[in-house]
Amino acid sequence: MQLNGMKPSEGSKHAKRRVGRGIGSGIGKTAGRGHKGQKSRAGGYHKVGFEGGQMPMQRRLPKRGFKSHLLKFxxxxxxxxxxxxGLAEVDLLALKTAGLVGQIAKNVKVINTGELTIAVKLNGIGATASAKTIIxxxxxxxx
Structure with a gap:
Protein backbone atom coordinates (compact mmCIF):
# COMPACT_ATOMS: atom_id res chain seq x y z
CA MET A 1 0.00 0.00 0.00
CA GLN A 2 1.24 3.47 -0.86
CA LEU A 3 0.07 6.95 0.08
CA ASN A 4 -1.16 7.78 -3.42
CA GLY A 5 -3.33 4.68 -3.45
CA MET A 6 -5.17 5.35 -0.18
CA LYS A 7 -8.85 6.30 -0.26
CA PRO A 8 -11.41 6.95 2.47
CA SER A 9 -13.71 4.02 3.25
CA GLU A 10 -16.94 3.74 1.31
CA GLY A 11 -19.69 6.01 2.66
CA SER A 12 -17.47 7.97 5.04
CA LYS A 13 -17.30 11.04 2.79
CA HIS A 14 -20.28 12.78 1.22
CA ALA A 15 -20.97 16.08 -0.46
CA LYS A 16 -21.93 19.07 1.70
CA ARG A 17 -25.58 20.16 1.49
CA ARG A 18 -25.76 23.24 -0.76
CA VAL A 19 -28.83 25.16 0.33
CA GLY A 20 -30.44 27.98 -1.61
CA ARG A 21 -29.38 26.70 -5.04
CA GLY A 22 -32.65 26.61 -6.91
CA ILE A 23 -36.09 25.06 -6.80
CA GLY A 24 -34.90 21.71 -8.15
CA SER A 25 -32.62 21.06 -5.18
CA GLY A 26 -35.55 20.81 -2.75
CA ILE A 27 -33.89 23.33 -0.46
CA GLY A 28 -33.90 26.44 -2.64
CA LYS A 29 -35.21 29.99 -2.06
CA THR A 30 -35.62 30.16 1.75
CA ALA A 31 -33.11 27.31 2.17
CA GLY A 32 -35.12 25.51 4.87
CA ARG A 33 -35.37 28.59 7.12
CA GLY A 34 -39.04 29.33 6.52
CA HIS A 35 -40.39 32.86 5.95
CA LYS A 36 -39.43 35.98 7.91
CA GLY A 37 -38.50 36.19 11.57
CA GLN A 38 -35.31 36.37 13.54
CA LYS A 39 -34.25 32.79 12.82
CA SER A 40 -34.55 33.26 9.07
CA ARG A 41 -32.13 36.17 8.90
CA ALA A 42 -28.35 36.05 8.58
CA GLY A 43 -26.71 36.49 11.98
CA GLY A 44 -30.09 36.62 13.66
CA TYR A 45 -30.39 34.37 16.66
CA HIS A 46 -30.52 34.77 20.43
CA LYS A 47 -27.88 34.01 23.02
CA VAL A 48 -27.95 30.89 25.20
CA GLY A 49 -30.60 31.15 27.90
CA PHE A 50 -32.53 33.97 26.20
CA GLU A 51 -36.29 33.66 26.77
CA GLY A 52 -37.67 36.37 24.53
CA GLY A 53 -37.17 39.19 27.00
CA GLN A 54 -38.71 37.32 29.92
CA MET A 55 -36.37 37.10 32.91
CA PRO A 56 -34.35 33.97 32.13
CA MET A 57 -34.28 30.94 34.40
CA GLN A 58 -30.66 31.41 35.45
CA ARG A 59 -31.51 34.91 36.72
CA ARG A 60 -34.89 34.03 38.26
CA LEU A 61 -33.53 31.35 40.56
CA PRO A 62 -31.63 32.28 43.74
CA LYS A 63 -27.91 31.79 43.84
CA ARG A 64 -27.02 29.45 46.70
CA GLY A 65 -23.93 27.70 47.93
CA PHE A 66 -20.34 27.55 46.80
CA LYS A 67 -17.91 24.66 46.39
CA SER A 68 -14.26 25.60 46.26
CA HIS A 69 -12.21 24.15 43.43
CA LEU A 70 -9.40 23.70 45.95
CA LEU A 71 -11.32 20.92 47.74
CA LYS A 72 -10.25 18.34 45.18
CA PHE A 73 -6.61 18.80 46.28
CA GLY A 86 -0.72 -1.72 58.38
CA LEU A 87 2.38 0.38 57.58
CA ALA A 88 4.81 1.68 60.21
CA GLU A 89 5.54 4.87 58.24
CA VAL A 90 2.86 6.58 56.21
CA ASP A 91 3.37 9.41 53.73
CA LEU A 92 1.41 10.91 50.83
CA LEU A 93 2.88 8.50 48.28
CA ALA A 94 1.94 5.46 50.37
CA LEU A 95 -1.66 6.67 50.67
CA LYS A 96 -1.87 7.28 46.91
CA THR A 97 -0.53 3.82 46.03
CA ALA A 98 -2.96 2.23 48.49
CA GLY A 99 -5.82 4.14 46.83
CA LEU A 100 -6.94 5.88 50.02
CA VAL A 101 -6.59 9.34 48.44
CA GLY A 102 -6.84 10.56 44.85
CA GLN A 103 -3.82 10.98 42.61
CA ILE A 104 -4.22 14.78 42.51
CA ALA A 105 -4.38 15.17 46.31
CA LYS A 106 -1.75 17.49 47.76
CA ASN A 107 -2.84 17.86 51.38
CA VAL A 108 -3.96 14.96 53.54
CA LYS A 109 -5.32 15.12 57.07
CA VAL A 110 -6.02 12.24 59.45
CA ILE A 111 -9.36 12.56 61.24
CA ASN A 112 -10.54 10.91 64.44
CA THR A 113 -12.88 8.21 63.17
CA GLY A 114 -12.44 4.67 64.42
CA GLU A 115 -9.62 3.23 66.51
CA LEU A 116 -5.87 2.80 66.15
CA THR A 117 -3.88 0.10 67.94
CA ILE A 118 -0.63 0.00 65.95
CA ALA A 119 2.18 2.59 66.08
CA VAL A 120 2.15 4.74 62.96
CA LYS A 121 4.59 7.50 62.04
CA LEU A 122 3.08 10.17 59.78
CA ASN A 123 5.42 12.04 57.41
CA GLY A 124 4.10 15.20 55.74
CA ILE A 125 0.52 14.40 56.73
CA GLY A 126 -1.54 16.52 59.09
CA ALA A 127 -3.86 15.29 61.81
CA THR A 128 -6.63 16.78 63.87
CA ALA A 129 -5.88 17.42 67.55
CA SER A 130 -7.92 14.44 68.75
CA ALA A 131 -6.45 12.14 66.07
CA LYS A 132 -2.94 13.25 67.06
CA THR A 133 -3.50 12.28 70.70
CA ILE A 134 -4.77 8.83 69.69
CA ILE A 135 -1.80 8.25 67.34
Missing part, protein backbone atom coordinates in the same frame (compact mmCIF):
# COMPACT_ATOMS: atom_id res chain seq x y z
CA UNK A 74 -7.43 18.13 49.96
CA UNK A 75 -8.20 14.66 51.28
CA UNK A 76 -9.11 13.03 54.58
CA UNK A 77 -8.02 9.66 55.96
CA UNK A 78 -9.55 7.96 59.00
CA UNK A 79 -7.75 6.17 61.81
CA UNK A 80 -9.51 2.94 60.78
CA UNK A 81 -8.03 3.14 57.27
CA UNK A 82 -4.55 3.72 58.75
CA UNK A 83 -5.06 0.61 60.89
CA UNK A 84 -6.04 -1.46 57.84
CA UNK A 85 -3.07 -0.10 55.86
CA UNK A 136 0.68 9.27 70.05
CA UNK A 137 -1.14 7.14 72.66
CA UNK A 138 -0.69 4.11 70.33
CA UNK A 139 3.06 4.80 70.18
CA UNK A 140 3.16 6.65 66.86
CA UNK A 141 4.11 10.21 65.95
CA UNK A 142 3.01 13.05 63.67
CA UNK A 143 5.84 14.84 61.86
Missing amino acids: NAEVTLTSLEQL EAAGGSVA
Whole structure:
Protein backbone atom coordinates (compact mmCIF):
# COMPACT_ATOMS: atom_id res chain seq x y z
CA MET A 1 0.00 0.00 0.00
CA GLN A 2 1.24 3.47 -0.86
CA LEU A 3 0.07 6.95 0.08
CA ASN A 4 -1.16 7.78 -3.42
CA GLY A 5 -3.33 4.68 -3.45
CA MET A 6 -5.17 5.35 -0.18
CA LYS A 7 -8.85 6.30 -0.26
CA PRO A 8 -11.41 6.95 2.47
CA SER A 9 -13.71 4.02 3.25
CA GLU A 10 -16.94 3.74 1.31
CA GLY A 11 -19.69 6.01 2.66
CA SER A 12 -17.47 7.97 5.04
CA LYS A 13 -17.30 11.04 2.79
CA HIS A 14 -20.28 12.78 1.22
CA ALA A 15 -20.97 16.08 -0.46
CA LYS A 16 -21.93 19.07 1.70
CA ARG A 17 -25.58 20.16 1.49
CA ARG A 18 -25.76 23.24 -0.76
CA VAL A 19 -28.83 25.16 0.33
CA GLY A 20 -30.44 27.98 -1.61
CA ARG A 21 -29.38 26.70 -5.04
CA GLY A 22 -32.65 26.61 -6.91
CA ILE A 23 -36.09 25.06 -6.80
CA GLY A 24 -34.90 21.71 -8.15
CA SER A 25 -32.62 21.06 -5.18
CA GLY A 26 -35.55 20.81 -2.75
CA ILE A 27 -33.89 23.33 -0.46
CA GLY A 28 -33.90 26.44 -2.64
CA LYS A 29 -35.21 29.99 -2.06
CA THR A 30 -35.62 30.16 1.75
CA ALA A 31 -33.11 27.31 2.17
CA GLY A 32 -35.12 25.51 4.87
CA ARG A 33 -35.37 28.59 7.12
CA GLY A 34 -39.04 29.33 6.52
CA HIS A 35 -40.39 32.86 5.95
CA LYS A 36 -39.43 35.98 7.91
CA GLY A 37 -38.50 36.19 11.57
CA GLN A 38 -35.31 36.37 13.54
CA LYS A 39 -34.25 32.79 12.82
CA SER A 40 -34.55 33.26 9.07
CA ARG A 41 -32.13 36.17 8.90
CA ALA A 42 -28.35 36.05 8.58
CA GLY A 43 -26.71 36.49 11.98
CA GLY A 44 -30.09 36.62 13.66
CA TYR A 45 -30.39 34.37 16.66
CA HIS A 46 -30.52 34.77 20.43
CA LYS A 47 -27.88 34.01 23.02
CA VAL A 48 -27.95 30.89 25.20
CA GLY A 49 -30.60 31.15 27.90
CA PHE A 50 -32.53 33.97 26.20
CA GLU A 51 -36.29 33.66 26.77
CA GLY A 52 -37.67 36.37 24.53
CA GLY A 53 -37.17 39.19 27.00
CA GLN A 54 -38.71 37.32 29.92
CA MET A 55 -36.37 37.10 32.91
CA PRO A 56 -34.35 33.97 32.13
CA MET A 57 -34.28 30.94 34.40
CA GLN A 58 -30.66 31.41 35.45
CA ARG A 59 -31.51 34.91 36.72
CA ARG A 60 -34.89 34.03 38.26
CA LEU A 61 -33.53 31.35 40.56
CA PRO A 62 -31.63 32.28 43.74
CA LYS A 63 -27.91 31.79 43.84
CA ARG A 64 -27.02 29.45 46.70
CA GLY A 65 -23.93 27.70 47.93
CA PHE A 66 -20.34 27.55 46.80
CA LYS A 67 -17.91 24.66 46.39
CA SER A 68 -14.26 25.60 46.26
CA HIS A 69 -12.21 24.15 43.43
CA LEU A 70 -9.40 23.70 45.95
CA LEU A 71 -11.32 20.92 47.74
CA LYS A 72 -10.25 18.34 45.18
CA PHE A 73 -6.61 18.80 46.28
CA ASN A 74 -7.43 18.13 49.96
CA ALA A 75 -8.20 14.66 51.28
CA GLU A 76 -9.11 13.03 54.58
CA VAL A 77 -8.02 9.66 55.96
CA THR A 78 -9.55 7.96 59.00
CA LEU A 79 -7.75 6.17 61.81
CA THR A 80 -9.51 2.94 60.78
CA SER A 81 -8.03 3.14 57.27
CA LEU A 82 -4.55 3.72 58.75
CA GLU A 83 -5.06 0.61 60.89
CA GLN A 84 -6.04 -1.46 57.84
CA LEU A 85 -3.07 -0.10 55.86
CA GLY A 86 -0.72 -1.72 58.38
CA LEU A 87 2.38 0.38 57.58
CA ALA A 88 4.81 1.68 60.21
CA GLU A 89 5.54 4.87 58.24
CA VAL A 90 2.86 6.58 56.21
CA ASP A 91 3.37 9.41 53.73
CA LEU A 92 1.41 10.91 50.83
CA LEU A 93 2.88 8.50 48.28
CA ALA A 94 1.94 5.46 50.37
CA LEU A 95 -1.66 6.67 50.67
CA LYS A 96 -1.87 7.28 46.91
CA THR A 97 -0.53 3.82 46.03
CA ALA A 98 -2.96 2.23 48.49
CA GLY A 99 -5.82 4.14 46.83
CA LEU A 100 -6.94 5.88 50.02
CA VAL A 101 -6.59 9.34 48.44
CA GLY A 102 -6.84 10.56 44.85
CA GLN A 103 -3.82 10.98 42.61
CA ILE A 104 -4.22 14.78 42.51
CA ALA A 105 -4.38 15.17 46.31
CA LYS A 106 -1.75 17.49 47.76
CA ASN A 107 -2.84 17.86 51.38
CA VAL A 108 -3.96 14.96 53.54
CA LYS A 109 -5.32 15.12 57.07
CA VAL A 110 -6.02 12.24 59.45
CA ILE A 111 -9.36 12.56 61.24
CA ASN A 112 -10.54 10.91 64.44
CA THR A 113 -12.88 8.21 63.17
CA GLY A 114 -12.44 4.67 64.42
CA GLU A 115 -9.62 3.23 66.51
CA LEU A 116 -5.87 2.80 66.15
CA THR A 117 -3.88 0.10 67.94
CA ILE A 118 -0.63 0.00 65.95
CA ALA A 119 2.18 2.59 66.08
CA VAL A 120 2.15 4.74 62.96
CA LYS A 121 4.59 7.50 62.04
CA LEU A 122 3.08 10.17 59.78
CA ASN A 123 5.42 12.04 57.41
CA GLY A 124 4.10 15.20 55.74
CA ILE A 125 0.52 14.40 56.73
CA GLY A 126 -1.54 16.52 59.09
CA ALA A 127 -3.86 15.29 61.81
CA THR A 128 -6.63 16.78 63.87
CA ALA A 129 -5.88 17.42 67.55
CA SER A 130 -7.92 14.44 68.75
CA ALA A 131 -6.45 12.14 66.07
CA LYS A 132 -2.94 13.25 67.06
CA THR A 133 -3.50 12.28 70.70
CA ILE A 134 -4.77 8.83 69.69
CA ILE A 135 -1.80 8.25 67.34
CA GLU A 136 0.68 9.27 70.05
CA ALA A 137 -1.14 7.14 72.66
CA ALA A 138 -0.69 4.11 70.33
CA GLY A 139 3.06 4.80 70.18
CA GLY A 140 3.16 6.65 66.86
CA SER A 141 4.11 10.21 65.95
CA VAL A 142 3.01 13.05 63.67
CA ALA A 143 5.84 14.84 61.86
